[in-house]
Amino acid sequence: xxxxxxxxxxxxxxxxxxxxxxxxxxxxxxxxxxxxxxxxxxxxxxxxxxxxxxxxxxxxxxxxxxxxxxxxxxxxxxxxxxxxxxxxxxxxxxxxxxxxxxxxxxxxxxxxxxxxxxxxxxxxxxxxxxxxxxxxxxxxxxxxxxxxxxxxxxxxxxxxxxxxxxxxxxxxxxxxxxxxxxxxxxxxxxxxxxxxxxxxxxxxxxxxxxxxxxxxxxxxxxxxxxxxxxxxxxxxxxxxxxxxxxxxxxxxxxxxxxxxxxxxxxxxxxxxxxxxxxxxxx
Amino acid sequence: xxxxxxxxxxxxxxxxxxxxxxxxxxxxxxxxxxxxxxxxxxxxxxxxxxxxxxxxxxxxxxxxxxxxxxxxxxxxxxxxxxxxxxxxxxxxxxxxxxxxxxxxxxxxxxxxxxxxxxxxxxxxxxxxxxxxxxxxxxxxxxxxxxxxxxxxxxxxxxxxxxxxxxxxxxxxxxxxxxxxxxxxxxxxxxxxxxxxxxxxxxxxxxxxxxxxxxxxxxxxxxxxxxxxxxxxxxxxxxxxxxxxxxxxxxxxxxxxxxxxxxxxxxxxxxxxxxxxxxxxxxxxxxxxxxxxxxxxxxxxxxxxxxxxxxxxxxxxxxxxxxxxxxxxxxxxxxxxxxxxxxxxxxxxxxxxxxxxxxxxxxxxxxxxxxxxxxxxxxxxxxxxxxxxxxxxxxxxxxxxxxxxxxxxxxxxxxxxxxxxxxxxxxxxxxxxxxxxxxxxxxxxxxxxxxxxxxxxxxxxxxxxxxxxxxxxxxxxxxxxxxxxxxxxxxxxxxxxxxxxxxxxxxxxxxxxxxxxxxxxxxxxxxxxxxxxxxxxxxxxxxxxxxxxxxxxxxxxxxxxxxxxxxxxxxxx
Numbered sequence: 001x002x003x004x005x006x007x008x009x010x011x012x013x014x015x016x017x018x019x020x021x022x023x024x025x026x027x028x029x030x031x032x033x034x035x036x037x038x039x040x041x042x043x044x045x046x047x048x049x050x051x052x053x054x055x056x057x058x059x060x061x062x063x064x065x066x067x068x069x070x071x072x073x074x075x076x077x078x079x080x081x082x083x084x085x086x087x088x089x090x091x092x093x094x095x096x097x098x099x100x101x102x103x104x105x106x107x108x109x110x111x112x113x114x115x116x117x118x119x120x121x122x123x124x125x126x127x128x129x130x131x132x133x134x135x136x137x138x139x140x141x142x143x144x145x146x147x148x149x150x151x152x153x154x155x156x157x158x159x160x161x162x163x164x165x166x167x168x169x170x171x172x173x174x175x176x177x178x179x180x181x182x183x184x185x186x187x188x189x190x191x192x193x194x195x196x197x198x199x200x201x202x203x204x205x206x207x208x209x210x211x212x213x214x215x216x217x218x219x220x221x222x223x224x225x226x227x228x229x230x231x232x233x234x235x236x237x238x239x240x241x242x243x244x245x246x247x248x249x250x251x252x253x254x255x256x257x258x259x260x261x262x263x264x265x266x267x268x269x270x271x272x273x274x275x276x277x278x279x280x281x282x
Numbered sequence: 283x284x285x286x287x288x289x290x291x292x293x294x295x296x297x298x299x300x301x302x303x304x305x306x307x308x309x310x311x312x313x314x315x316x317x318x319x320x321x322x323x324x325x326x327x328x329x330x331x332x333x334x335x336x337x338x339x340x341x342x343x344x345x346x347x348x349x350x351x352x353x354x355x356x357x358x359x360x361x362x363x364x365x366x367x368x369x370x371x372x373x374x375x376x377x378x379x380x381x382x383x384x385x386x387x388x389x390x391x392x393x394x395x396x397x398x399x400x401x402x403x404x405x406x407x408x409x410x411x412x413x414x415x416x417x418x419x420x421x422x423x424x425x426x427x428x429x430x431x432x433x434x435x436x437x438x439x440x441x442x443x444x445x446x447x448x449x450x451x452x453x454x455x456x457x458x459x460x461x462x463x464x465x466x467x468x469x470x471x472x473x474x475x476x477x478x479x480x481x482x483x484x485x486x487x488x489x490x491x492x493x494x495x496x497x498x499x500x501x502x503x504x505x506x507x508x509x510x511x512x513x514x515x516x517x518x519x520x521x522x523x524x525x526x527x528x529x530x531x532x533x534x535x536x537x538x539x540x541x542x543x544x545x546x547x548x549x550x551x552x553x554x555x556x557x558x559x560x561x562x563x564x565x566x567x568x569x570x571x572x573x574x575x576x577x578x579x580x581x582x583x584x585x586x587x588x589x590x591x592x593x594x595x596x597x598x599x600x601x602x603x604x605x606x607x608x609x610x611x612x613x614x615x616x617x618x619x620x621x622x623x624x625x626x627x628x629x630x631x632x633x634x635x636x637x638x639x640x641x642x643x644x645x646x647x648x649x650x651x652x653x654x655x656x657x658x659x660x661x662x663x664x665x666x667x668x669x670x671x672x673x674x675x676x677x678x679x680x681x682x683x684x685x686x687x688x689x690x691x692x693x694x695x696x697x698x699x700x701x702x703x704x705x706x707x708x709x710x711x712x713x714x715x716x717x718x719x720x721x722x723x724x725x726x727x728x729x730x731x732x733x734x735x736x737x738x739x740x741x742x743x744x745x746x747x748x749x750x751x752x753x754x755x756x757x758x759x760x761x762x763x764x765x766x767x768x769x770x771x772x773x774x775x776x777x778x779x780x781x782x783x784x785x786x787x788x789x790x791x792x793x794x795x796x797x798x799x800x801x802x803x804x805x806x807x808x809x810x811x812x813x814x815x816x817x818x819x820x821x822x823x824x825x826x827x828x829x830x831x832x833x834x835x836x837x838x839x840x841x842x843x844x845x846x847x848x849x850x851x852x853x854x
Binding site: 038084088090092093094096097098100101102103104105107108109111112219222223226227230259261262263264265268269271272275276277 | 386389392408411520527570576
């Protein structure tokens with residue numbers, strides 16, 4: 001039985017990793033649920049963003065300032081990706097295969113430019129950590145949590161209350177019907193796809209601040225983030241964050257009580273149970 | 283048979299390669315080609331044929347790897363003996379998963395892919411944390427490599443070659459067997475396949491078992507080839523993704539497609555690895571995948587087969603039908619339903635329906651929208667299970683049987699909105715029920731039967747077209763031909779006339795009469811009242827899930843309550 005302090009610390013780290021899962025899942029879930037686009041390249045994009053942050057940060061730019069470059073670039077990339085899918089009428093499943101191809105290309109590009117060695121961004125953020133009682137809370141993790149919560153809430157509100165959000169949900173349900181009522185579904189889809197890719201850029205920043213980078217890491221979170229997206233409900237803005245934290249905490253507790261290597265069992269058993277028992281909820 | 287012979291001949295010829303004493307490099311390269319051929323082809327038998335895309339192939343392959351690793355290292359079993367065990371354990375594992383997954387609703391497409399991926403992560407975690415692996419991996423360096431040839435690389439070459447030939451033979455056999463026909467039908471529309479008599483659940487399990495067994499053998503061989511087995515390598519997402527990539531690249535609707543994809547990708551990667559541009563090679567593979575999906579979604583082989591000329595339709599065998607017997611109406615009931623109820627989330631679609639269909643009669647089933655007509659058809663054909671009540675058909679109780687068993691007993695149905703198998707030709711669409719339905723004919727016989735019904739419904743010239751090339755009228759008749767090819771005793775027609783022009787309706791009415799004259803009993807749901815009055819011997823009126831009137835058309839339609847409440851202005 002681990003001590004109370006250890007338990008609290010693992011709870012906190014579970015929430016932080018969960019926030020990252022949620023942030024990665026957010027763009028994936030919106031594109032999948034509202035555009036029918038299963039974007040495996042989302043992970044590669046996040047790591048590309050992380051490497052760009054690393055490169056610009058090493059050159060002396062403040063890591064947060066790199067977003068000014070990464071976000072517009074990724075937005076354009078995301079919109080272009082959707083244009084391609086729309087142009088070729090790619091089905092949801094084929095979008096998974098196409099973006100796998102894209103993932104392989106991006107992975108190769110990263111390896112080409114930055115080599116397969118581990119890279120670590122040295123920034124002053126990494127040195128700051130707060131002490132709350134017996135808990136240590138590093139700033140990068142706190143930043144990840146804050147960004148994940150803020151972006152999820154903002155998108156949730158946008159989808160729920162703005163005309164943009166309503167039009168988007170309507171065209172996700174029935175694109176041709178929405179168009180008949182004057183919704184410019186194509187423009188909306190391009191916009192959302194761009195936002196989704198930009199979200200990968202934000203996740204990339206968080207990864208660069210907290211983790212050591214390697215090209216092969218692209219695949220490390222694919223399984224668990226897909227589980228988060230499913231558990232959170234496709235197309236939901238708050239779902240991925242909540243599901244991410246649930247999974248993150250349950251993984252952290254599993255690690256605290258058993259061995260770290262047992263952690264994947266929790267998330268994937270949850271996912272299997274959900275798929276088998278409540279497939280209609282997805 | 284010729285193809286199988288050619289396959290075996292190719293295998294024998296390739297088995298002579300080690301005698302050439304080429305540098306070991308070539309044998310390793312061909313080993314990889316054969317290895318990926320086995321994995322991709324085995325994946326395709328389930329996923330390509332039936333459309334259930336699995337991302338869990340790594341789990342089945344990994345089962346084989348760890349079976350061999352455990353048996354050779356811990357139990358001291360000779361390597362070759364472990365291979366059948368690999369096949370058995372992987373197949374058992376697959377069937378156990380399938381038995382749960384295929385029962386739990388319809389998990390298609392990306393959800394099935396994700397589920398199988400999750401299963402392989404769970405398996406990886408369990409193996410990592412138990413003595414099967416325990417973390418550091420298992421070394422097979424101490425295992426004796428069987429001396430099938432002069433050198434170990436030659437031995438691996440021969441083992442993988444044998445596995446590849448067997449796998450391709452199995453894939454070929456499956457594709458052209460009833461199993462394959464059924465799987466392709468499941469790919470396009472599983473509900474319809476089941477209603478036409480395909481035992482979908484058993485077929486999916488069988489395909490999964492075959493697929494797993496072959497992947498297990500590949501794993502067993504590969505364990506000794508790499509001689510060091512780790513969880514990270516074995517269960518990495520790269521294995522299932524590569525397998526999908528190769529199959530899609532080659533073409534998933536043909537037994538040889540995945541092998542072509544496997545050879546292309548392996549050669550490409552090998553060519554780049556040998557040079558200094560291994561990274562560029564991987565990027566090229568990614569680019570090829572994107573281009574193939576966008577420009578030839580049927581894969582390389584699929585595209586090639588499309589370019590080679592399509593065969594001409596066979597000359598029809600002439601209109602020679604056996605009029606089985608003239609319309610004899612005896613009063614013996616063919617189908618009797620009593621007290622059938624069915625509710626959906628609070629809506630009582632059927633509330634205790636009693637209904638009798640007599641042999642040789644045409645029964646019209648009418649009622650306003652939402653009165654339960656289609657639900658009743660769905661219950662009788664086995665698509666829905668009734669909450670309560672009995673349905674007896676030709677002496678057997680059918681309310682608990684699955685749809686394909688009911689189809690075999692001799693009930694066939696059509697859908698209001700035609701649901702042809704989109705990727706099968708018109709002829710193949712009609713051949714399927716002749717093989718799986720009440721008639722249960724062998725393939726050649728079934729094809730002749732199908733051709734007869736196509737001529738009967740005026741579709742013979744379209745036999746080799748895909749359903750997408752037909753207009754609505756033709757699609758309705760395809761639907762009808764498909765139901766007739768099963769030679770049903772009872773035919774359930776769900777609004778076959780809706781959407782047709784008046785002259786087309788006249789033709790259809792004559793056709794239905796003729797079908798009845800040949801001995802089938804018919805229940806038809808219809809809103810076109812003219813047709814109901816002309817065709818029906820008897821009509822039953824449903825409203826809110828209850829029978830509110832039945833009798834001869836003229837008499838029932840004359841009842842003021844029926845006219846007023848349920849037919850509204852239609853009769854005015």
